[in-house]
Amino acid sequence: MRRDLTALFDPASVAVVGASDDPAKYGHAVASQALRAPGRRPVHLVNRRGGTVLGRTAATSLAEIGEPVELVVISVPGAGFEAAVDDALACGAKAVVAITAGFAEAGAAGLARQRAVAERVRAAGAVLVGPNCLGIADNTTELYLASDRFAPGGVALLSQSGNLALELQLRGTPHGLGFSRFVSLGNQADVTLVDLVEDCAWHEGTSAIAVYAEDFGDGRAFARAAATAGKPVVLLTAGRGSASARSAQSHTGALTSSADVVAAACRDAGVELVRTPREMTVVLAALSAGPGRRTQEPRTHEPRTHEPRTQGRRTAVFTDGGGHGAVAADAAEEAGLVVPELGAPTQERLRTVLWEQSAVGNPVDLAGMGEQRPLSYADAVGGLLGADEVDAVLMTGYFGGYAASEGGLGGGPAGGSVLAEGETRAAKEIVGHLASAPKPLVVQSMYPQSPSCRVLAEAGVPVFSATEDAARALVAMTGRGAAGPTGVPPLPPAAVPLRDPGYHGIRALLAAAGVPFPPAREVTDEAGLLAAAGEFDGPYVLKALHLLHKSDAGGVALRLADRDALLAAYRDMHARLGAPAYSVEAMADLTDGIELIVGVNHDPRFGPVAMVGLGGVLTETLRDVAFSLAPVPAERAEALLRGLRTAPLLAGVRGRPAVDVTAAAAVIERITTVAAAHPEIAEIEVNPLLVRPDGALALDARAVLH
Template sequence: MKVADVSLTSFFAPRSIAFIGASDDARRIGGRPLAYCIRDGFAGPLYPINPSRDRVQGLTAYPSLDALPGPADLAVIAIGAAGVPDAVAAAARQGVRAAVVLSSGFAEVGEDALQAEMIAAARDGGIRVLGPNSLGVFSNEGGVCATFSSLLENGPVAAGKLAIVSQSGAYGAHLAMLMQRRGVGIARFVTTGNEADVTVADCILHMAGDPAVSVIGCYSEGIADGRAFLRAVEAARAAGKPVVMLKVGRSDTGRQAAASHTASLAGDDAVFDAVVRAAGVERVETTQQFVDLLYTLCRRPPVSGNRLGILTVSGGAGVLMADAASAAGFELPFMPQAAQAALKRRIPFGSAVNPVDTTAQAMNDPTLMRDAAAAMLNHGGYDAVVCFFMNWPDSPIIGPGLREALEAALVDHTDRTVAIAMNATEETRRSFDAAGLLVFEDPSHAVAALGASRRLGEALARDAVTQPDLPRPDPLPSGPFDEFEAATLLAEGGVTMAPIVEGETPEAIAAAAQTLSGPIALKIRSRDLPHKSDVGGVRLGLLGEEAIRSEAQRMHQVVSGAAPDATLRGFVASPMAAPGVELLIGGRVDPSFGPIVTVGLGGVFTEIFRDVAIGLAPLTSTEAEALLRSLRGWPLLAGARGRAVADVDAAADAIESLSRFVARHREVIEAVEINPLVVHPKGQGAAGLDAVIMVRTDVPSGN
């Protein structure tokens, strides 16, 4: 249930704030937001609402919103859950445009009806609600502190250009505290709680247009409306604002995995990961990666290319960083020969290639580090340089000269990013940070952060990503469907399928198969056996009517013994396909992003190699080809090792048609799969040999 889509400005820049449930005790949840606003100098009126007190924290208190002397843009609600719906309704009557509900006791504990009542009151009054069960919102401009978080407990938060958007209040505050400890200022902090109204997507969309924000960090446990989220991150990308996301809940919850490769290979998290990365979001796996990358982005623009230089005082550390660079997608070009020769004269026992290793000789001559860094920046053509200095920066003898040498090297290269890994005190770390250097403890973490920065730079530089329009939903005939029915429906939907005939008895299928040419593939027909070969329900290369009839009789006996509970409906037969590359193409309806398509290597190796690409349906043929090119198995289609180049155009057309089938029938489909789709040499087409359509059991199908 959603209220009117009005601006979120009243959350971040209200002119006046009312505190419903305001406490005179600044340590309590109801007292902290007011105390923070007073301390941080909120310029507008602050209205404590407390019917039991005349004054709260030195301010005039009011018994209700109706008694206020003027309007309030924002209401902060910290009362028992049962009273919240009436409070929201009262706020709406008084023209309040936004409400932060700090109260808990709603859907998170099973009180869905109470939450729905609150949102109904908000909808009727045209008021936006953050929460309930939210830690609130903080805006560094104007002292807006509509939160009880201990993030603000020790004084005003340093200003910066980072926005943190989090579904979790406590962990969002933890992340914000870690960013502060790293020396990164915060412009906006918001936690969405139960997301009864305002969502993470809404907040990211707001930050995309907020001039105080340049970088967005997001913590999420689940996205309800995936396509709204994608619209928000595209708005941020178009505004030049990178989005870094820590999304938890990676376990594969793909439904009916045993019955469908598509479900098992494209579980909810796999879909989320593929789709948001394609949209330009950098998803990180750990808190350390989250902090490292946001620190990097807040200090320096995204790295502009993939040429990395490594400068070290340790050969071992240089190898470690080179490995990390390879994993991060960086190239490590050698220094030019002339530059190598000049450096080698200075460091005869080191390396001047890349990594450049000055050895301990730089302890005696800090200018050596200056000249090595300058040579890499002047002549190496590197987009970024990562340095390893052990504990040298902390040395009162070596440290100051080292910092000055690096500052001197950077004077003419302010467009380059230089990161250093070192063991040092906080004071030393901040001094190097203030000199324009990115500071890390772990050199691998430094390289990984620069790699992620580069990927985000590439995402920000590309053309807009547009979401496909969903077609009008269409019904399907009543299911479930066996292979013959599925193949027929897909062929009617535009997917090229191999010819297929059916027969209820061995005699009938043997006769029907005579209309097909060449050797025959015979399969049992059943709605209960999606993997027929596992129970002896597939026989290949049959020739002649008698051979087909005899094999059909034997097959029926074998399958009846192996799967006694399956209902057998006869047999299907198709001509044996000519050799080609076998693909799996499938689709399902993701609970967050709606219809999606999966493409990967097919046949019996699907689960072994798990080489799968995922996209939103419907796809164009161009987008379908891009999915094929993203596969590790792409060389099989491109003609590797003397193989014939496959008919990629035909494969892309089949994927496009299947994607439109899934999108049209998204309201009734659970999963669709063609395995294999055999792609023949270029110009000879592609055809599906086996098909599965699974329908939802909670939605009736039928025309």
């Protein structure tokens, strides 16, 4: 259930405890900001010495105010923090913003103090942001309780770094980005990142949610909140989360990193994961753009899952110079876009508006026509936007230079007034074409601040100076394509805990869920071996049990044609390894088969996380794997498999038939559902999962309990 944070973002009254005239103290900065909107709500300043602060009479305590205060900001030394919280609750506070530090970040004793305070706040029916935070601000309610000002706009910024928030504001200004809210997360003792994402999803003044987080708390709950927010969520995180403490007793454990887990959660939830503040600004500018942006319809009862205007990534690169076009095409493909050659009908239509030497294959190059006829820019863009085979357009190069020269910015041809006028007209016509064919359009210009580029920017077209930024923006504006459907699957009900983590116990657990295996029997001596061989026909497989990498240790013998070969292999293996038990199995038909791996690790932040990829003995060497939160629906599993580098093998190469990827995806769903229903399993792995043209068969399985 979404928590009610009204008292936090739109309180009836505010008090700043620790307000000060000393500019070196944080209580001075917060009090100064709080007084920016004195007509919106009563703002009380509290300083234990009384007197005046910032020219206003300060109360010596909250009790001295003589009336209830709904939100209290506490910026006092740590020794007086608990008493200040108690005073706030006693005066009826429903929200507390705790600037004071020295709690969980200071060690076990501080964590115990923090938990005790949070319990008192919750027991009083109030909410607490922090401690160890830098305040909050809400431009939509004129609530200013942070040390800095934030330009108004549609981005809600939830951050564990104050300086990073300032950098985002500086970087966002040229793109017209502003903020609806700012919340410094602090230690999240009570109000968590999840609570804030859920509240911002319902906030009418917020169109996008930007997050910088070092600690997700409940990572799966964050992913679920982001997936259902109904508006874009952009995440920047340091180190991609805390690394899990794993024994790495399987390929899955060895291959999975914390970065993989965070990236998988973001992909599943539809979150835009970025690496730097610059990239975050680029993505936010793209998602805040006009045509092609992710929109939000009026909300009735529940947030609506946002969808991009287009899910295609077929990109037309349009330039006025061959070099810019080639660089932009490379940048687009490296970012994950597709730059295909345009079809003959589209090329012919372009030739009717461009001159003979113009290139129309893709990239489309004016080849100097812009200087002769600036409106050719608009003609070409209009033709590309109107082509069914084009999902998005990246315009790159000199556009903006003619008007820049006229405006005194330099770099344009001499006598450019006529060209400047024509370029501005071209910009306006491009806007008109975009209204008729609303597809994602991004511009990279050598002159992004020129008058003609401002025409585009004011109409909602993202304009960047760097080619790589333009390409990244276009990725954000287009669909996820091969990443498959988004959404965080619910965890199944917990099953009866597993008692037998041995090889045959895991086989039985998975087989009961519908995972197919070849016939097999566990044996401990020659008599049992021969009895097992009598239950099914050869050829046989013999495996030594209780070994981590059986193949490397010589603990697997394949294609044993008959009982005599099986017995000879057993005697040799037992003499070398002395394993306490062995498994006798029917040899699967490997003809035309591909070996996959399916594993699930239990991450402390995000819960069960699945890995699928190319399997067999070379799994760790090739590292062709993909990750997703478990359980993995079959549709998503199939998308993950088809997105592997080695996916062409699944479709059949060099005369080999295609394998049954749909059957493999169904088995992946069953395996990951079992793992998700057993939280006591730290790692579970099926390797290999043999996929043939006629279905899928699990050939080996293992698990590690917590």
